[in-house]
Amino acid sequence: MSAGLSQRELITFPLSPAVRAKLTTAGFLTVADLHNVKPSELSKEVGISLQEALEVVKIVTGEKRTTAAAGSTHSSVSALHLLEHEQSLPSIVTFCAQLDEALGGGVALRKVTEICGAPGVGKTQMCIQLAVDVSIPEELGGAGGEAVYIDTEGSFIIERVVDVATATADHCRRMAAQLDNSLDVDSYNFESILSGIHYFRCHDYIELLATLHTLTNFIQQHPKVKLVVVDSIAFPFRHNFDDLSLRTRLLTSMAQNCIKLATDFSLAVVLTNQMTTRFTPGLSGTQLMPALGESWGHACTVRLVLYWQDGQRHAMLYKSPSRRETTVLYQITTGGVRDVVAKAPTSRHSDSVEQDSDGSQESAPCKKQKLA
Amino acid sequence: MAALRLGVCKAMTEGVLSSLQTARIRTVTDFVSKNPEEIAQICSIPYKDVLSIRRVLLAQYSAFPVLASQLYTNALSNLAIICTGISELDQLLDGGLYGGEVCELAGETAAGKTQVCLRCAATVACVHAQNVVYIDTCGSSSAERLVDFIPGFDHSEQTSGFYRSVKMLILDNVAAVFYPVLGGQQMDSVALLEQIGQRLKQLAMDFCLAVLVTNNVTSGLDGERRPSLGRLWAHVPHTRIILERTLAQSEQTCRQATLVKSVRMKTPASATFNLAVCEQEAPG
Numbered sequence: 001m002s003a004g005l006s007q008r009e010l011i012t013f014p015l016s017p018a019v020r021a022k023l024t025t026a027g028f029l030t031v032a033d034l035h036n037v038k039p040s041e042l043s044k045e046v047g048i049s050l051q052e053a054l055e056v057v058k059i060v061t062g063e064k065r066t067t068a069a070a071g072s073t074h075s076s077v078s079a080l081h082l083l084e085h086e087q088s089l090p091s092i093v094t095f096c097a098q099l100d101e102a103l104g105g106g107v108a109l110r111k112v113t114e115i116c117g118a119p120g121v122g123k124t125q126m127c128i129q130l131a132v133d134v135s136i137p138e139e140l141g142g143a144g145g146e147a148v149y150i151d152t153e154g155s156f157i158i159e160r161v162v163d164v165a166t167a168t169a170d171h172c173r174r175m176a177a178q179l180d181n182s183l184d185v186d187s188y189n190f191e192s193i194l195s196g197i198h199y200f201r202c203h204d205y206i207e208l209l210a211t212l213h214t215l216t217n218f219i220q221q222h223p224k225v226k227l228v229v230v231d232s233i234a235f236p237f238r239h240n241f242d243d244l245s246l247r248t249r250l251l252t253s254m255a256q257n258c259i260k261l262a263t264d265f266s267l268a269v270v271l272t273n274q275m276t277t278r279f280t281p282g283l284s285g286t287q288l289m290p291a292l293g294e295s296w297g298h299a300c301t302v303r304l305v306l307y308w309q310d311g312q313r314h315a316m317l318y319k320s321p322s323r324r325e326t327t328v329l330y331q332i333t334t335g336g337v338r339d340v341v342a343k344a345p346t347s348r349h350s351d352s353v354e355q356d357s358d359g360s361q362e363s364a365p366c367k368k369q370k371l372a
Numbered sequence: 373m374a375a376l377r378l379g380v381c382k383a384m385t386e387g388v389l390s391s392l393q394t395a396r397i398r399t400v401t402d403f404v405s406k407n408p409e410e411i412a413q414i415c416s417i418p419y420k421d422v423l424s425i426r427r428v429l430l431a432q433y434s435a436f437p438v439l440a441s442q443l444y445t446n447a448l449s450n451l452a453i454i455c456t457g458i459s460e461l462d463q464l465l466d467g468g469l470y471g472g473e474v475c476e477l478a479g480e481t482a483a484g485k486t487q488v489c490l491r492c493a494a495t496v497a498c499v500h501a502q503n504v505v506y507i508d509t510c511g512s513s514s515a516e517r518l519v520d521f522i523p524g525f526d527h528s529e530q531t532s533g534f535y536r537s538v539k540m541l542i543l544d545n546v547a548a549v550f551y552p553v554l555g556g557q558q559m560d561s562v563a564l565l566e567q568i569g570q571r572l573k574q575l576a577m578d579f580c581l582a583v584l585v586t587n588n589v590t591s592g593l594d595g596e597r598r599p600s601l602g603r604l605w606a607h608v609p610h611t612r613i614i615l616e617r618t619l620a621q622s623e624q625t626c627r628q629a630t631l632v633k634s635v636r637m638k639t640p641a642s643a644t645f646n647l648a649v650c651e652q653e654a655p656g
Contacts, residue, residue: 011563027375027399045398076505083515104516111511245555253552259511295551295600297481298588301512319482321490322517325625
């Protein structure tokens with residue numbers, strides 16, 4: 001173990017490029033070369049100031065110590081441990097039983113889920129539904145957490161949130177009554193749900209990046225946060241970008257940031273993305289596909305594509321490490337995202353649909369209850 | 373490249389070392405690449421001493437020859453061919469993944485890279501009863517899916533002495549951690565990429581590991597798909613596979629693996645398999 005560490009090359013340490021170049025030309029290549037070298041000797045031999053030499057020794061030996069002590073970030077876990085952890089985590093239901101089934105119980109914690117779709121297909125509605133559903137108490141099979149909602153498009157309509165939250169609270173109260181649960185249902189109402197949604201409005205990509213970077217601190221202060229929504233990730237990045245390679249760098253580093261958030265705090269990250277048209281040379285016609293380019297496609301762990309077909313909303317699970325790809329129907333009612341029960345009523349906001357969906361509402365969280 | 377040190381040989385005394393350093397001869401490379409006569413003259417060291425130091429340094433830092441017959445005997449005793457668990461892919465790779473080699477799987481998003489990785493990990497753990505180190509850089513591994521691939525999964529099994537029987541190293545995905553720092557003004561990232569490549573190859577050789585890395589693809593101007601991370605990285609893997617989704621007759625999504633670089637098989641060759649079928653076969 002220690003032999004392996006002393007073989008580590010100095011260029012892999014976070015040293016300034018100038019110092020690194022001087023170290024290399026002076027023949028200091030691995031940690032072993034710095035063994036028993038005093039900072040004063042180092043500064044003389046390498047031609048750097050004593051201050052810099054001290055810094056180098058501190059960084060190299062300091063890192064050595066933390067690695068030797070098996071720093072928590074780099075230690076490995078067994079797959080068995082991982083499985084137990086995965087199984088112990090609740091998922092966030094969408095209130096559309098078919099969609100939950102396709103996703104394996106709902107939107108998974110510890111994963112980054114991307115929702116893509118054309119304008120008006122229900123991306124934001126899905127996000128609002130999830131932000132509300134994350135608050136469903138653990139006794140009813142929910143995550144019992146809070147949500148962070150980062151809005152870049154200004155499409156977070158608070159009246160809609162109240163609609164969805166009221167419907168969800170009503171439903172949970174009915175369920176609790178059915179289950180004869182000792183849960184204090186009176187405290188679970190739309191006000192309590194709304195006070196658990198932390199809303200951030202970001203106007204451009206700099207604000208978005210800054211917010212995501214400071215989110216770690218925020219979540220440490222609010223440990224109940226179980227969901228981070230970014231609606232949408234595409235909007236700030238789709239215009240005013242001349243340097244495309246810079247865009248790729250920013251996007252991919254943001255993706256790593258999101259993954260880190262998701263795994264460090266065991267929370268679900270949900271991003272929405274717009275669609276773009278791709279012309280394939282040689283092929284006639286065009287293809288509608290998620291925006292932000294190919295490299296961005298790797299960022300999310302689960303990708304859900306929403307689209308309209310034959311006057312109905314479809315959700316296709318395009319990418320998932322644990323579930324097979326499927327397409328399911330869903331609809332959006334006053335109360336939020338619901339199953340499609342009968343084929344006939346497809347119009348939005350009609351009373352009959354609302355009643356139908358109430359029936360299906362029962363099935364969604366009940367199924368979850370069995371799982372829990 | 374290493375610095376000149378005391379105690380390399382008898383002739384390398386403190387006085388000699390300091391006079392070499394004042395003449396800006398600090399590293400082994402500096403010493404060896406200079407004319408011995410010149411060194412003797414500049415540093416006023418006896419010519420004989422310079423020659424003996426030079427001889428020791430050359431002997432110490434040069435590679436040593438190994439007979440091909442010896443290599444063959446080693447290969448016969450150590451070589452491991454590890455089945456991936458997907459028979460079509462094994463055929464494409466002439467039996468499976470070879471110990472001591474680095475294999476790269478490149479593909480678009482949702483092409484099935486992680487699925488192949490998980491399947492390999494499960495096969496190595498179950499069929500070969502060997503251990504796997506799985507490095508996940510993008511949070512996409514799923515233990516639940518892993519269980520799908522393992523027939524008769526038993527919770528109670530746990531082995532000690534993990535690192536003694538590691539036969540496989542999976543790195544999923546190498547591009548995810550390099551994309552944020554590649555390009556622009558940052559030159560370090562190329563060095564780091566080179567480092568990772570070297571280290572992977574070294575690990576593969578030293579411990580006879582089969583190394584499986586995944587990579588993204590980029591499309592060139594002509595619309596052709598090629599693995600990302602550029603030409604420098606292209607030299608790292610011994611074997612390269614590009615994974616794509618295709619539609620079979622039964623309208624089920626199949627995966628097509630195309631071998632684009634290999635040391636022992638003809639390229640390009642391709643195989644088609646279904647990841648979902650694998651899942652059904654596994655429990656049976």
